[in-house]
Amino acid sequence: MKTYQTMSKDELTSLKTDLEAKYKEFQGMGLKLDMSRGKPSAKQLDISMGMMDVLNSEVSxxxxxxxxxxxxxxxxxxxxxxxxxxxxxxxxxxxxxxxxxxxxxxxxxxxxxxxxxxxxxxxxxxxxxxxxxxxxxxxxxxxxxxxxxxxxxxxxxxxxxxxxxxxxxxxxxxxxxxxxxxxxxxxxxxxxxxxxxxxxxxxxxxxxxxxxxxxxxxxxxxxxxxxxxxxxxxxxxxxxxxxxxxxxxxxxxxxxxxxxxxxxxxxxxxxxxxxxxxxxxxxxxxxxxxxxxxxxxxxxxxxxDLDGIHEHMKKHADIMRPKFEAVIDILEKELSGLGIASWIKPRGGYFISFESMDGCAKDIVSKAKEAGVVMTGAGATYPYGKDPKNSNIRIAPSFPTLDELKQAAELFALCVKLVSVEKLLEQ
Amino acid sequence: MKTYQTMSKDELTSLKTDLEAKYKEFQGMGLKLDMSRGKPSAKQLDISMGMMDVLNSEVSxxxxxxxxxxxxxxxxxxxxxxxxxxxxxxxxxxxxxxxxxxxxxxxxxxxxxxxxxxxxxxxxxxxxxxxxxxxxxxxxxxxxxxxxxxxxxxxxxxxxxxxxxxxxxxxxxxxxxxxxxxxxxxxxxxxxxxxxxxxxxxxxxxxxxxxxxxxxxxxxxxxxxxxxxxxxxxxxxxxxxxxxxxxxxxxxxxxxxxxxxxxxxxxxxxxxxxxxxxxxxxxxxxxxxxxxxxxxxxxxxxxxDLDGIHEHMKKHADIMRPKFEAVIDILEKELSGLGIASWIKPRGGYFISFESMDGCAKDIVSKAKEAGVVMTGAGATYPYGKDPKNSNIRIAPSFPTLDELKQAAELFALCVKLVSVEKLLEQ
Structure with a gap:
């Protein structure tokens, strides 16, 4: 696989045309997904519903x-x-x-x-x-x-x-x-x-x-x-x-x-x-x-007690794990080897931290937004909202359903490619 | 009825002896009552227990x-x-x-x-x-x-x-x-x-x-x-x-x-x-x-809705009213006409405000405490805890049961008399 950096201007231009066509398709889908905040999904909340039963008027x-x-x-x-x-x-x-x-x-x-x-x-x-x-x-x-x-x-x-x-x-x-x-x-x-x-x-x-x-x-x-x-x-x-x-x-x-x-x-x-x-x-x-x-x-x-917490957290993990893996899989499949991005595969928590090429994060996030996927604002992970390299994007996979998430991640990867190509063509 | 102010020294001294004997009796009862804070009683809390049933795991x-x-x-x-x-x-x-x-x-x-x-x-x-x-x-x-x-x-x-x-x-x-x-x-x-x-x-x-x-x-x-x-x-x-x-x-x-x-x-x-x-x-x-x-x-x-609130507040009132009335009755019976105290009979809220003779509030509260009844600290109703006349005492009738409250109010009235007599004898 060729990295984007080693592509010729012509190769990049033709790639851009392909990517733009795919982006248009996404825009036509009318997506409305939110990967912006570390917000548990409804399914995760359901596993705590028993908490609503432990106290009632018969109980001290x-x-x-x-x-x-x-x-x-x-x-x-x-x-x-x-x-x-x-x-x-x-x-x-x-x-x-x-x-x-x-x-x-x-x-x-x-x-x-x-x-x-x-x-x-x-x-x-x-x-x-x-x-x-x-x-x-x-x-x-x-x-x-x-x-x-x-x-x-x-x-x-x-x-x-x-x-x-x-x-x-x-x-x-x-x-x-x-x-x-x-x-x-x-x-x-x-x-x-x-x-x-x-x-x-x-x-x-x-x-x-x-x-x-x-x-x-x-x-x-x-x-x-x-x-x-x-x-x-x-x-x-x-x-x-x-x-x-x-x-x-x-x-x-x-x-x-x-x-x-x-x-x-x-x-x-x-x-x-x-x-x-x-x-x-x-x-x-x-x-x-x-x-x-x-x-x-x-x-x-x-x-x-703490054992009860750990048992409960396994249920959260069972819902969260496939989502994290789906995003990581799509990032691997779509972006690895292209020289335009890196990311960390976490073993816990609520986020995947993504690094684009310098100067691309804001454009990627706004492109995703235009096609209906809201990410955490670029820069948000830095004081004063100022990411000096304009490269870090926080991905929050928890809230959408697995299917929605896959769509959102595909679109995100596409936006990364498109913005990277545009950036390289400017240089 | 004679006001304390018009009594002779001898009358006051003999009264003091009587009051001290009664106070000793109270001390012997081992009371442990709290009239200090505007804290609802357990009975009042019970009327809201239905609130524990409206949400459960079957409900949206x-x-x-x-x-x-x-x-x-x-x-x-x-x-x-x-x-x-x-x-x-x-x-x-x-x-x-x-x-x-x-x-x-x-x-x-x-x-x-x-x-x-x-x-x-x-x-x-x-x-x-x-x-x-x-x-x-x-x-x-x-x-x-x-x-x-x-x-x-x-x-x-x-x-x-x-x-x-x-x-x-x-x-x-x-x-x-x-x-x-x-x-x-x-x-x-x-x-x-x-x-x-x-x-x-x-x-x-x-x-x-x-x-x-x-x-x-x-x-x-x-x-x-x-x-x-x-x-x-x-x-x-x-x-x-x-x-x-x-x-x-x-x-x-x-x-x-x-x-x-x-x-x-x-x-x-x-x-x-x-x-x-x-x-x-x-x-x-x-x-x-x-x-x-x-x-x-x-x-x-x-x-x-607000109607529900009003209906509910009637239940609180039914519990609170007899307590307020019991305290007021005892104050009336024990203290009115003596020239040593005044109080306001409220139509709502959580307190009865009591005015002793100037300079007596602190001693009344501490006498009550020594016999097992905790009142709001004298002075508490003023900034910096400084009641310039040392005369205001806040009575909070809500928390004790009605029987406890009657005992506490009797003791309180006795302490008011005793401290007032002592004060007048000092002059």
Missing amino acids: LQCEEGIDCRNYGILDGIKEARELLGAISEVPADNIIIYGNSSLNIMYDTISRSMTHGVMGSTPWCKLDTIKFLCPVPGYDRHFAITEHFGIEMINVPMTNEGPDMDMVEQLVSSDDTIKGIWCVPKYSNPQGITYSEETVKRFARLKPAAKDFRIYWDNAYSVHHLYEDQQDFCLEILEECEKAGNPDIVYKFTSTSKISFPGSGVAAIATSKNNLADIRKQLTLQTIGHDKVNQLRHVRFFK | LQCEEGIDCRNYGILDGIKEARELLGAISEVPADNIIIYGNSSLNIMYDTISRSMTHGVMGSTPWCKLDTIKFLCPVPGYDRHFAITEHFGIEMINVPMTNEGPDMDMVEQLVSSDDTIKGIWCVPKYSNPQGITYSEETVKRFARLKPAAKDFRIYWDNAYSVHHLYEDQQDFCLEILEECEKAGNPDIVYKFTSTSKISFPGSGVAAIATSKNNLADIRKQLTLQTIGHDKVNQLRHVRFFK
């Missing part, structure tokens, strides 16, 4: 400690929910506080609290001229949107196969006290599906930040979200590593059941050191009288 | 607009929930956003957002040297705790039978641009059970604040929480009044079902002008992907 809504979950109170969350979410987060129940339905909301609140009240007694960030965050790229757009919203300057840190470039992280964090945090998705990262290596986690735990109020924002969104039972990534538990390294307070871990039970109606939590929890409680006790304990109880009664 | 979790409530999205809340909460708030569904389980959380977030991002483009409050709030007193301790947490200076405004002293409010708000808000509980106020008069609401709507980012924080916590079907307070709807007065953006209304369904697992909402909602959405869309729509659906399927 008291938790194990005898507290009436219907009433006010219990700021930290009921014990059995702290145990369950603690197990998912690999921390003791005493190191976790359960919030509402959204871990994103916890992250937002964590930054917001640091802005107005600082971190464990530090100067509130809003009183400082400059605040910076490190952002491993490509990364999660909603993380970057939060820091941008608060006027926090974002610094790109390239991802490697083992996680963020730790030489750069160490150098920056130890030398600049305006750097107050780093966004991390340590397991099956968004969008690359990379899991941080043991060495990376250990280096995080051993960081010596110039800023006392520097924290690692460890968004463990996909901790139990494997695609293959026999090929699971393992990520070292960071809270314990930080403790061992004499850095007990340096990390906030975030987790939720959004992609375990129902995305809109799960439970989310923060896991961190007792010092950090005490600091958080000072604010939380003013912010709310307590989060939804009935929903916590519903989750525990349905999932029971 | 799609809302009327065909959206799958289980999944991500719908920042404003599902339409039927906006209609239901809109009806409770007396505003159109388009003027409301549904949040999670806690209206306190919405208030906190509203202040927090104003601190970091200002109000509709104004300077973020954290960039200003001084921010002040007006606080009608006595008022709700959790309101004051939020403003204190953000370093906002609080100014007491006395309550009258018609609401806050509006001469003072108008004068302050129009002359001082560091005053950015006022906390209001307009109907069955916490703790006095006063409902703002029509004239008061109209004067609020016509305020001409010096600060463009001044807002009225209208915590309509008890809008449908009547005790008597035939004696209901009416409070003019403020959002429409503000519009009429050419002040459409001046008010945020807060509401929740916390004391309608389950305190820990209700739905809460903010109702305000479309300009304010647009401003709020800019932040909210970064803070969360959406609140718990399944719980919204559960509420709508259970309550159906």
Whole structure:
């Protein structure tokens, strides 16, 4: 097979004509598909419907400690929910506080609290001229949107196969006290599906930040979200590593059941050191009288324990795996060997990260859109929406049905080819 | 009957001996009762248990607009929930956003957002040297705790039978641009059970604040929480009044079902002008992907509409009314005519506001506590916990059973007498 780069102008021109004809066909099909967000499909949600039956008017809504979950109170969350979410987060129940339905909301609140009240007694960030965050790229757009919203300057840190470039992280964090945090998705990262290596986690735990109020924002969104039972990534538990390294307070871990039970109606939590929890409680006790304990109880009664979670996640995997494989197969079949694209085959998480030729991502995404397939906006995986090479595209295979997905992936591959040819012809 | 003030020293001393003997008896009973918070009783929660049955695995979790409530999205809340909460708030569904389980959380977030991002483009409050709030007193301790947490200076405004002293409010708000808000509980106020008069609401709507980012924080916590079907307070709807007065953006209304369904697992909402909602959405869309729509659906399927809410509230009233009456009866029987106390008999809400002789509240509350009855801390109804006359005590009759409550009220009345006698003997 010839790579596009070695083709002559004539070959490219003729190829372009073929591809344009195929594209027209797709346009005629009136597709309306969405591969933009990491949104579970209806079929995945159906496997949690039993959760709607565990509580009813005949059942006691008291938790194990005898507290009436219907009433006010219990700021930290009921014990059995702290145990369950603690197990998912690999921390003791005493190191976790359960919030509402959204871990994103916890992250937002964590930054917001640091802005107005600082971190464990530090100067509130809003009183400082400059605040910076490190952002491993490509990364999660909603993380970057939060820091941008608060006027926090974002610094790109390239991802490697083992996680963020730790030489750069160490150098920056130890030398600049305006750097107050780093966004991390340590397991099956968004969008690359990379899991941080043991060495990376250990280096995080051993960081010596110039800023006392520097924290690692460890968004463990996909901790139990494997695609293959026999090929699971393992990520070292960071809270314990930080403790061992004499850095007990340096990390906030975030987790939720959004992609375990129902995305809109799960439970989310923060896991961190007792010092950090005490600091958080000072604010939380003013912010709310307590989060939804009935929903916590519903989750525990349905999932029971970590084994129950793992069993449940196998069902998700059974639905997700064929979708990931279908996209990867189509990418392999259509694009491999052409020298115009690369991608990572993940073992878990919600995304496939795709690299086009430099300068092509935006055009590919808009071409796909014109033919009815919505992708995540090009650039979204970078702070400020600015992908310096304009090459990264996040593919989210979860939401469409398998048949729709195959069509969408075929169209996507076609758009990649077409835009690449156009690009090469311009040169 | 002789008032305590007209008694001789000898009479008081002999009375004191009697009261002390009775107090000892109470101490011997080993009471353990809580009249401290506006917390519904288990019996009240039982009337909402049907809400646990309306959703189950056989039922569609799609809302009327065909959206799958289980999944991500719908920042404003599902339409039927906006209609239901809109009806409770007396505003159109388009003027409301549904949040999670806690209206306190919405208030906190509203202040927090104003601190970091200002109000509709104004300077973020954290960039200003001084921010002040007006606080009608006595008022709700959790309101004051939020403003204190953000370093906002609080100014007491006395309550009258018609609401806050509006001469003072108008004068302050129009002359001082560091005053950015006022906390209001307009109907069955916490703790006095006063409902703002029509004239008061109209004067609020016509305020001409010096600060463009001044807002009225209208915590309509008890809008449908009547005790008597035939004696209901009416409070003019403020959002429409503000519009009429050419002040459409001046008010945020807060509401929740916390004391309608389950305190820990209700739905809460903010109702305000479309300009304010647009401003709020800019932040909210970064803070969360959406609140718990399944719980919204559960509420709508259970309550159906405003008629359903009113029918349901009658059941609450049937449980609450005898408790309020028992406390009032005991206060009347034990304390009226003695010249040492006054109280307001409310027609709704969750509290009875009690005034002791000046300088006695703290001692009464601690005496009650020593005999096993926990009241709201004296001073709690004032900013910074400082009741200048040390005379206001908030009684919360909802949580104990009727029998417990009678005991608690008897003890309370006894403590009032005892502390008053001690006070008079000191003089």
